[in-house]
Amino acid sequence: MQHQQKQLHWPETVTRPLLVSGHCPDGADAMAERLWRGAGFEVREMAADWGTHGLKAGFVRNAQMVEFAVSLCQQGSRVLCAAFLDLCRKWDCRMSQRQQLAPRVTGHFSHGAVDCRAEALSAGIETVDVFPSRLALAT
C-alpha cells in the first residue's frame, strides 16, 4: 500500500488557522498540536493549572478555553470545537456505572472532554464529536 501524505487546505477566508489546545502532554491535545505546528500553523496552549486549582483545574481550563473561543467569535473569527471523545480511563472513577455509549460498548466518555464539549455547546460554538475508530466499529 502506498502512503499518501495529505496537506491541510483551508478556504481562502481562513487567513490564520489557530489551534486552541488544552495542552495535555498525551492524547488528542498532543497529536493536534504536532499536526498544527507541522503544517506551520499557530497553537495557543491553555494548560490546566493544577497547582492553583487542584482537581478542578481541567474544568477551570475548559471554561477559560471556551471563554477565549467566544472572544474570538466576537472578533469575527469562525470557531469550531472538536471534542475528542474517548473512554474514561480512571480506574477509581465514581461514575463507573454511568453508561453513555452504545449497548455493545460499556463505559462513559472522559469527563474533561464531555465538560469542554458541554461548555462549548452552551456558548453556542459549533461543535463536532470525534470518536476513536475502535468505538465507531463497535456500534
Ligand SMILES: [Zn+2]
Ligand atoms: Zn469516569
